[in-house]
Amino acid sequence: MLYDKNCLAGKRILITGGGTGIGKGLAHHMASHGAEVVIWGRRTQVLEEAAKEINAECGEKVFFQAVDIRNAESVEAAMADIWEKHGALTGVVNNAAANFIAPTKDLSPRGYEAISSTVMDGAFFTTQAAGRRWIEQGLKGSVVSTLVTWIWTGSPYVVPSSMAKAAVHAMTMSLAVEWARYGIRLNAVAPGPFPTDYAWEMLNPTEDSSVGATQADQVPMGRFGEMSELGNLVLLLLSDGADYITGETICIDGGHHLAAPSTFAGLNSMTDAQWAQAKTAAKAASDKAKAQRSV
Ligand SMILES: CCCCCCCCC/C=C/C(=O)SCCNC(=O)CCNC(=O)[C@H](O)C(C)(C)COP(=O)(O)OP(=O)(O)OC[C@H]1O[C@@H](n2cnc3c(N)ncnc32)[C@H](O)[C@@H]1OP(=O)(O)O
Numbered sequence: 001m002l003y004d005k006n007c008l009a010g011k012r013i014l015i016t017g018g019g020t021g022i023g024k025g026l027a028h029h030m031a032s033h034g035a036e037v038v039i040w041g042r043r044t045q046v047l048e049e050a051a052k053e054i055n056a057e058c059g060e061k062v063f064f065q066a067v068d069i070r071n072a073e074s075v076e077a078a079m080a081d082i083w084e085k086h087g088a089l090t091g092v093v094n095n096a097a098a099n100f101i102a103p104t105k106d107l108s109p110r111g112y113e114a115i116s117s118t119v120m121d122g123a124f125f126t127t128q129a130a131g132r133r134w135i136e137q138g139l140k141g142s143v144v145s146t147l148v149t150w151i152w153t154g155s156p157y158v159v160p161s162s163m164a165k166a167a168v169h170a171m172t173m174s175l176a177v178e179w180a181r182y183g184i185r186l187n188a189v190a191p192g193p194f195p196t197d198y199a200w201e202m203l204n205p206t207e208d209s210s211v212g213a214t215q216a217d218q219v220p221m222g223r224f225g226e227m228s229e230l231g232n233l234v235l236l237l238l239s240d241g242a243d244y245i246t247g248e249t250i251c252i253d254g255g256h257h258l259a260a261p262s263t264f265a266g267l268n269s270m271t272d273a274q275w276a277q278a279k280t281a282a283k284a285a286s287d288k289a290k291a292q293r294s295v
């Protein structure tokens, strides 16, 4: 363990989409470092099983509520319930999302809305419901949103997701300034590929759909991210140790998005012998040009 196992003692953290994948991994990571965690999602059974599994290892740390974050009234009611039954939150992780690959020309308005409203409206409703309470009660708070490197690069075939994640990036920077005076910090993480069951079904459903975005060999580090690595970063941002960090989106992708096809990242696979050949060939071309110089 990188951090002390009690470093989040006294923290109470809401994780949306905490019943599966990355959200569940984060819930486990925070609970195993002493935090109390509330997880949200739309499937009670999935949430219940996740909480049970984590609690079996960490003690009674994880609680759950079935909430649709696209519905502002449900978010507000569930937030009021947390404050009443458990006490004030100290942190929120906007992690829930919807996504699938599709040619943009074929997307229906409802398809666009299913993705964009989950990511953008859901993060806004959740952040506002917690932030309003922190401000009213003079409490500090930390919000961390799970974005993706497409906020910088864009990505074809997942356009509503790229657009909505970019909007949450803008919310992060905007509220970091608006709420700094209250001691409320907003940051985000932009992970590269961390394979999870549902995301891979949505983003890599067939052999034909296997492309660089979901392939480990396209990551300069040659591997996918590990849950504990993402957990350690989110933990830092939720902790008091990061009290002067706000408005930041930190990429955690093993160099993935920088190794675009427009760079020479593909040369990573060249051997020393191939480099020597390349040097000889390039040198021959430059020697020939040099021999023709008049000045
Ligand atoms: C950097 C590198 C990183 C590497 C790669 C990793 C990058 C990760 C970045 C982000 C990843 C994620 O967010 S992954 C998150 C994956 N997890 C999820 O998506 C969880 C939540 N998902 C869901 O609830 C569902 O799968 C989803 C379909 C999205 C929404 O369900 P709903 O019940 O709300 O909606 P539905 O009624 O089923 O569908 C709404 C409309 O969408 C249409 N629709 C549904 N599926 C469709 C599809 N495959 N193609 C076209 N259209 C579709 C339907 O026909 C409906 O339109 P009409 O026909 O007009 O009515």
Ligand SMILES: NC(=O)C1=CN([C@@H]2O[C@H](COP(=O)(O)OP(=O)(O)OC[C@H]3O[C@@H](n4cnc5c(N)ncnc54)[C@H](OP(=O)(O)O)[C@@H]3O)[C@@H](O)[C@H]2O)C=CC1
Residues within 6 Å of the ligand: 016, 017, 018, 019, 020, 021, 022, 023, 040, 041, 042, 043, 046, 067, 068, 069, 070, 094, 095, 096, 097, 098, 118, 122, 146, 147, 148, 149, 190, 191, 192, 193, 194, 195, 196, 197, 198, 199
């Ligand atoms: N996996 C990866 O490689 C990457 C993931 N990310 C981001 O990480 C986050 C988690 O993704 P991942 O774990 O892979 O995917 P999952 O599909 O496992 O997680 C999505 C979660 O969101 C919940 N959710 C969806 N819609 C709603 C809603 N309307 N209200 C409440 N909860 C909802 C789902 O639960 P339910 O369906 O029960 O509501 C589910 O638990 C996402 O924000 C994703 O964009 C970013 C970069 C890379």
